[in-house]
Amino acid sequence: MASSGAAVGSGTPVTLKELRPPSPLFADGASLRILGKLQEYSVETTIAMIVDGDASLKIDTQHLRDLSFRVGSMYQFIGELQIQPDNEAVLRARVGRNVDGLDLNLYYQSLQLVRQFQAERARFQST
Template identity: 75%
Template sequence: MASSEIKSGALVTLQDLHPSSSYFKQGASLRVTGRLQDYSVETAIATIVDGSERLKINTQHLRELSFRVGSVYQFIGELLIQPDNEAVLQARVGRNVDGMDLNLYHQSLQLLRQFQANHLKNPAV
């Protein structure tokens, strides 16, 4: 029987999503955060940005979420790699996170990764 387990979204920044990254793989379950640059009601495609990086988000499965250009959003979903190596996140969860300090978010993510690397290297007995 096939497993229908939904995986948690790995915390990543848009800077982490490049073809040589371990996160850049078909079907990877990810959690991304960025400022909404544009949104098309016709295609349900949103584009979020973080610094100079951008990512398209397919929001067709999201309900009850209103989009405002300039607001900060967080999405959890699966990464779909297009033939031209462009990534699109198929969102299953989305939320507005206005008020989140993105610089502090990046710092905390970096500290979390350092902690996890040290913990995996030196597991408690």
């Protein structure tokens, strides 16, 4: 978790498939917003595993309260990425929510449009 007084990131929206080395998003401490289907959850370890196609990610849910987990449901998490010594990533979630019913095609289309807008805006501001 971020120390008190430090700015907490809003969570860059990424897909699980993008979250692989050598992606610049695959960085220790990166503040990310991620979406996936809950494949498994352990009450004892508070570790969830989400998947999207062949990509997966462990989620540390120890700081989440009042969120019930159902295998097969879709969840969105915001948190900081921790890269383990074996190069395995774990997202330490500070926010989580069930997003069953979300139109995934529309979500991914809007993500692409936001990225296009941000790239154009950055290009415009640099000129």
